[in-house]
Amino acid sequence: MAALKETVSVVESIDVDAYKYGFSTDIESEKAPKGLNEDIVRYISAKKNEPAWLTQWRLDAYKRWLTMTEPNWARVHYPSVDYQDLYYYAAPKSTPGPKSLDDVDPELLRTYEKLGIPLREQEILAGVETRRVAVDAVFDSVSVATTFKEELGRAGVIFCPISEAVQTHPELVKKYLGSVVPVTDNFYATLNSAVFSDGSFVYIPKGVRCPMELSTYFRINEQKTGQFERTLIIADEGSYVSYLEGCTAPKRDENQLHAAVVELVALDDAEIKYSTVQNWYPGDSEGRGGIYNFVTKRGDCRGRNSHISWTQVETGSAITWKYPSCILRGEGSQGEFYSIAVSNGYQQVDSGTKMLHLGKNTKSRIISKGISAGRSQNTYRGQVSAHRKADGARNFTQCDSLLIGQDCGAHTVPYIESKNPSAQFEHEATTSKISEDQLFYAMQRGLPAEEATALIVNGFVRDVLQQLPMEFAVEAQKLISISLEGSVG
Amino acid sequence: MTMLEVKNLHVSVGDREILKGLTLTVKPGEVAAIMGPNGTGKSTLSYVISGREGYEINEGEVLLDGENILDLEPHERAAKGVFLAFQYPVEIPGVGTMTFLKAAMNAQRRARGEEELATPDFMKCVKDASAKLGVSQEMLKRPLNSGFSGGEKKRMDILQMALLQPRLGILDETDSGLDIDALRVVSEGVNSLRAPDRAFLVITHYQRLLDYIKPDTVHVMAQGIIQRSGGPELALELEKHGYQDYLSEEAA
Numbered sequence: 001m002a003a004l005k006e007t008v009s010v011v012e013s014i015d016v017d018a019y020k021y022g023f024s025t026d027i028e029s030e031k032a033p034k035g036l037n038e039d040i041v042r043y044i045s046a047k048k049n050e051p052a053w054l055t056q057w058r059l060d061a062y063k064r065w066l067t068m069t070e071p072n073w074a075r076v077h078y079p080s081v082d083y084q085d086l087y088y089y090a091a092p093k094s095t096p097g098p099k100s101l102d103d104v105d106p107e108l109l110r111t112y113e114k115l116g117i118p119l120r121e122q123e124i125l126a127g128v129e130t131r132r133v134a135v136d137a138v139f140d141s142v143s144v145a146t147t148f149k150e151e152l153g154r155a156g157v158i159f160c161p162i163s164e165a166v167q168t169h170p171e172l173v174k175k176y177l178g179s180v181v182p183v184t185d186n187f188y189a190t191l192n193s194a195v196f197s198d199g200s201f202v203y204i205p206k207g208v209r210c211p212m213e214l215s216t217y218f219r220i221n222e223q224k225t226g227q228f229e230r231t232l233i234i235a236d237e238g239s240y241v242s243y244l245e246g247c248t249a250p251k252r253d254e255n256q257l258h259a260a261v262v263e264l265v266a267l268d269d270a271e272i273k274y275s276t277v278q279n280w281y282p283g284d285s286e287g288r289g290g291i292y293n294f295v296t297k298r299g300d301c302r303g304r305n306s307h308i309s310w311t312q313v314e315t316g317s318a319i320t321w322k323y324p325s326c327i328l329r330g331e332g333s334q335g336e337f338y339s340i341a342v343s344n345g346y347q348q349v350d351s352g353t354k355m356l357h358l359g360k361n362t363k364s365r366i367i368s369k370g371i372s373a374g375r376s377q378n379t380y381r382g383q384v385s386a387h388r389k390a391d392g393a394r395n396f397t398q399c400d401s402l403l404i405g406q407d408c409g410a411h412t413v414p415y416i417e418s419k420n421p422s423a424q425f426e427h428e429a430t431t432s433k434i435s436e437d438q439l440f441y442a443m444q445r446g447l448p449a450e451e452a453t454a455l456i457v458n459g460f461v462r463d464v465l466q467q468l469p470m471e472f473a474v475e476a477q478k479l480i481s482i483s484l485e486g487s488v489g
Numbered sequence: 490m491t492m493l494e495v496k497n498l499h500v501s502v503g504d505r506e507i508l509k510g511l512t513l514t515v516k517p518g519e520v521a522a523i524m525g526p527n528g529t530g531k532s533t534l535s536y537v538i539s540g541r542e543g544y545e546i547n548e549g550e551v552l553l554d555g556e557n558i559l560d561l562e563p564h565e566r567a568a569k570g571v572f573l574a575f576q577y578p579v580e581i582p583g584v585g586t587m588t589f590l591k592a593a594m595n596a597q598r599r600a601r602g603e604e605e606l607a608t609p610d611f612m613k614c615v616k617d618a619s620a621k622l623g624v625s626q627e628m629l630k631r632p633l634n635s636g637f638s639g640g641e642k643k644r645m646d647i648l649q650m651a652l653l654q655p656r657l658g659i660l661d662e663t664d665s666g667l668d669i670d671a672l673r674v675v676s677e678g679v680n681s682l683r684a685p686d687r688a689f690l691v692i693t694h695y696q697r698l699l700d701y702i703k704p705d706t707v708h709v710m711a712q713g714i715i716q717r718s719g720g721p722e723l724a725l726e727l728e729k730h731g732y733q734d735y736l737s738e739e740a741a
């Protein structure tokens with residue numbers, strides 16, 4: 001069994017040196033004092049110059065959070081987090097809201113360059129017909145740059161840091177913030193509501209098809225600093241937007257906390273495509289360090305025939321606790337969830353989705369591909385439910401797991417609940433190993449074991465990769481190979 | 490000069506010996522047919538030559554162009570020109586046929602220190618070869634062998650052989666599952682690959698295939714060894730009398 005064994009041992013021995021975003025940026029930063037109390041909440045709110053209603057909103061969340069306990073139903077194990085031993089706010093010192101890229105600290109620009117994220121619009125314009133992407137770059141607790149704002153502005157699209165939207169479009173923020181993920185939703189979402197720092201705000205006006213892809217890149221840099229970003233996307237009637245999210249962090253021995261909230265609102269006939277490539281630092285081969293990723297993502301298909309689709313490629317984080325969900329409220333609305341979750345080393349993934357069918361003739365589709373290697377544990381947890389009034393609700397779920405090696409685990413935990421007799425839910429699940437037949441077949445044709453494995457794995461996740469925008473799919477494919485092989489790239 | 494030389498090969502799986510001192514030589518340009526009853530070890534021989542895991546080599550050697558290849562990984566043997574058309578070709582879901590073909594061709598070229606094929610050249614190779622073998626464009630667009638019929642899979646394997654241009658092509662019951670027309674097309678494909686510096690090992694149960702692919706030598710394999718070797722007439726004799734002579738001889 002030499003080749004298969006070799007592949008497995010290669011896979012097991014990796015990820016330490018494979019994580020190529022593990023550098024840190026040496027930049028002076030301004031931090032709030034360590035720990036969490038009402039003063040810290042006020043400090044953050046004051047830093048952002050927030051109106052009184054928002055300060056109060058945060059304080060209410062904080063008080064609520066004090067009464068809550070961390071959820072423990074997920075299949076993840078970790079030492080408890082000391083919430084008083086963290087910084088809740090860190091900002092690069094030189095950037096109190098840069099006006100243009102020229103005001104951005106060059107060190108920061110270099111960081112994003114190293115990460116391969118285009119912050120200079122002209123670079124892209126000068127290129128030959130590349131597709132353009134507008135970028136919001138969030139570094140620790142603040143947004144450091146947002147590109148293509150003017151051009152988007154001409155289309156009526158608002159794309160800016162949420163802290164800026166609070167100043168410039170308070171009525172929109174007030175109306176929608178917390179309307180999908182209520183302040184009281186869960187431990188991490190409530191914590192986020194109290195201390196959220198920055199994130200992106202998107203508003204697409206009626207009937208507008210957003211002229212380019214929007215994206216946000218999150219980077220945690222500071223030590224012992226939690227990142228609590230908050231993203232709010234509103235697609236007004238008949239509009240369309242495709243949004244991409246990427247994340248990386250330096251290698252650190254300690255665990256870092258990331259507790260984000262993302263809220264999407266789609267009104268009548270609107271469509272939001274939300275894609276994530278999550279590549280937070282996963283920890284080293286001994287399981288030291290890595291990001292704790294406790295994220296609440298939810299989309300509200302509020303309007304008739306609205307459509308929200310989540311696509312995620314999860315390769316990073318020591319712990320992932322994440323269930324991007326859809327509330328299918330509007331009649332004829334549709335929700336989709338496409339996921340690739342790769343775990344290796346000592347990573348623990350507990351991820352999935354919820355599709356809550358409230359309206360008539362609502363449809364949802366779930367395709368989940370879990371790949372576990374090393375000593376990792378990979379759980380799909382999904383809930384599909386039909387409300388009493390959800391006549392004709394339909395769901396299709398397909399959940400496939402692929403195991404590489406002997407020491408990892410894959411688990412599938414579906415909850416299905418129907419209060420309407422006309423609802424039709426279908427669920428398919430498979431668990432497989434990379435078969436020796438397939439591996440030998442590919443090797444007989446000349447492919448080395450690693451390349452053969454990567455090819456077979458890419459075949460396994462193809463249905464989901466196809467949902468990603470082209471460039472992202474190529475990135476994701478590379479990322480999956482790197483996460484699994486260590487020696488590639 | 491010999492191309493393939495199998496010398497006194499003893500192979501077991503678990504504690505069961507399957508090949509029991511098999512010896513066989515094939516010269517460049519030669520088409521050698523191997524016939525023998527079910528469960529004799531013909532596929533085992535093809536796997537051992539191509540380097541599949543799970544077989545214990547207790548004794549003997551396999552030389553390709555004078556070099557012992559038993560210590561090489563399957564992909565290294567492939568790059569040296571060993572090709573196996575499988576008795577049961579494997580489905581690889583989600584992997585595009587074209588992607589797979591290109592990856593395989595380029596992996597072999599890289600291993601031999603040759604330049605990779607540019608996409609237009611690759612497309613042209615595939616187009617020509619697939620037209621000859623009656624492999625449709627529609628099949629090429631699907632994931633490798635996924636949902637292909639038995640006969641389609643066999644054709645796809647021969648297409649791969651045509652693209653990879655091996656030194657030694659081992660065909661393990663390529664005729665099984667082929668309809669009459671496909672048998673002719675596939676045989677023609679193999680015949681057109683016959684060349685002075687290329688050899689074939691054709692494993693089959695039926696004379697019918699050998700009517701199309703005319704062997705130079707025929708070897709009767711039973712109970713883990715080559716029992717008898719001869720010319721094409723040996724296959725006709727087997728067709729009449731079956732294997733009982735060889736089996737009883739061993740039992741006696």
Ligand SMILES: Nc1ncnc2c1ncn2[C@@H]1O[C@H](COP(=O)(O)OP(=O)(O)OP(=O)(O)O)[C@@H](O)[C@H]1O
Nearest residue numbers: 502507525526527528529530531532533534543576
């Ligand atoms: N992995 C294995 N484990 C156990 N037994 C095996 C294994 N591989 C082969 N065998 C046994 O070895 C013997 C030879 O098998 P092999 O497939 O080589 O026969 P064959 O000559 O190709 O037969 P057929 O004409 O039916 O294709 C059979 O009895 C088979 O059951």
Ligand SMILES: [Mg+2]
Nearest residue numbers: 531532533576
């Ligand atoms: Mg056989």
